[in-house]
Amino acid sequence: MILKKTFKPTGEDITSLALTSETLTGRSGFLLNKAAAKVRDHYDEALTTLGMNARHAGILTILDEKGVLSQNELGKCAYIDRTTIVALIDDLERLGLVERKEHPTDRRSHAIYMTEKGRGFMPQIVKKAKEVEKEFLGPLTASEQKNLLQLLRKLVFHHYSMPKETR
Amino acid sequence: MILKKTFKPTGEDITSLALTSETLTGRSGFLLNKAAAKVRDHYDEALTTLGMNARHAGILTILDEKGVLSQNELGKCAYIDRTTIVALIDDLERLGLVERKEHPTDRRSHAIYMTEKGRGFMPQIVKKAKEVEKEFLGPLTASEQKNLLQLLRKLVFHHYSMPKETR
DNA sequence: GGCTGATAATCAGTAGTACTGATTATCAGC
DNA sequence: GCTGATAATCAGTACTACTGATTATCAGCC
Structure with a gap:
């Protein structure tokens, strides 16, 4: 193998490869990670013109769908860690797309509102998402x-x- | 939503959710990334007793399958960047599972050999992989x-x- | 009213992933 | 022997995702 000049990492005929954990390409772990990395690249590239990445868009999508949420609720919906979401909301606030406001009943929480500008971004985000999904x-x-x-x-x-x- | 005490991030009835890019859970980008993160956690946890992670195991699996390869070939098979694979081979060499040897025909390249010890690890790796796949x-x-x-x-x-x- | 354990947001620090760009050595064709 | 391409490496960068600590607040209980 090492001596071959025209080295091919994978065979052409996918269907002939064994679907077994003994091979790398038979493991969901490998396939999921590679597929995920690739689709994330696609999303990040598509969204860069809007100044955001896939996770920002995800948060906006949740807010659009569910209305006002606390950071914690938002994190649970997007399966994003409580400590990770802080910077993401910071980013979105800096972009003027969401606002941290006082929570009506719990002063520990922040209520995250989408701004008018944020709402205005949604059609573009959905459009980009559809394009990426279609292509990917x-x-x-x-x-x-x-x-x-x-x-x-x-x-x-x-x-x-x-x-x-x-x- | 923000006022509800018993907040549920996702509905119970998965099948009722729309499969559309307008919702986060209808996007392959979201689903792939979350699934990939989770399965990687499973792999890393399962392999930690062997002193390695999912990518190390992946490289060994490729070597086991294809025989001796150069670093470059190895990277292509595992879809790992040329600069990233260096440290992974370092790790595996440190564990005594592979060896960098002189390439027979190209002195720029390294030929990566699996050691006896490395070969001895394969049954355990495959066993762990099967367990993870089964559970995941x-x-x-x-x-x-x-x-x-x-x-x-x-x-x-x-x-x-x-x-x-x-x- | 005040104590106690739990929770929300935040921050500092850490670890892992994955890349760009530069460098050095070597190859392969002319 | 010159030239452009390739293999491995390293430094640096950026992003993801977490642990653990801290502060403020809540909610239940005596």
Whole structure:
């Protein structure tokens, strides 16, 4: 192998490769990480013109969907750590897309509101998301795409609803 | 929403959620990244007793499968950047699992050999991988698992075979 | 009214991932 | 023997994601 000039990292015929944990390409761990890195690149690239990245867009999407939330609630929805979300909200506030306001009933919390400007960004964000999804999932048929999303969702919801210790 | 005491980040009935890019949980970007983070956690935790992480195990798996490779070839097989693989090989060499030797025909290259000790680790690595895969993919049926792996593989192979500029 | 354990946001520090760009050595073609 | 390409390496950068500590506040209980 090492002597070959025209080295090919992977064979052409995907379907001939074994779906077993004995090979790297048969492990969900490998495939998920590589797929995730790639789709994140796509998102970050698409959103850079809006001055944000995929996680910022995710937070705005949650806010748009669920209305006003505390930081904590927001973090839980996006499965983002409580300490990580602070800087993300900072960024979005700096961009004028959200505002930290006083929480009506709990003075420990912040109520995160989307601003008018933030709301105005949503159509663009959704448009970008649709473009990225279309391009990234392009190699799959429509039903395969749907299938993939459903399977992933099942996995994600299962593993993120487990208690912390067993995660 | 912000006033509710018993806040639930996600509804229970997954199947009722829309599979559309307008919601975060309808985007492959979100789902892939969360699933990837989780499965990586599982792998890292399972492999920590062997003194390595998921990427080390991945490299050993490639070597086991393909035999002696140069660092570059190894990187291409594992889709790991040329600059990133250096430290990973360092780690594995320090653990005594691989060795950098002189390349037979190209003195720029290193030939990476698995040591006897490294070969001896493979059954444990495969065992751990199988356990992780079984547990992580547990929420899915056997045919769903197979399906998921095939869809992911199609995506990964497609996107990583593109020329750099359009990736 | 005041104590106590829990919770919300924040920050400092740490670790891991992944890359760009530069450097050195070597190769391969002309 | 010159020239452009390639292999490994390193320094530096940026981003992700966490632990643990801190401060403020809440909620239940005596």
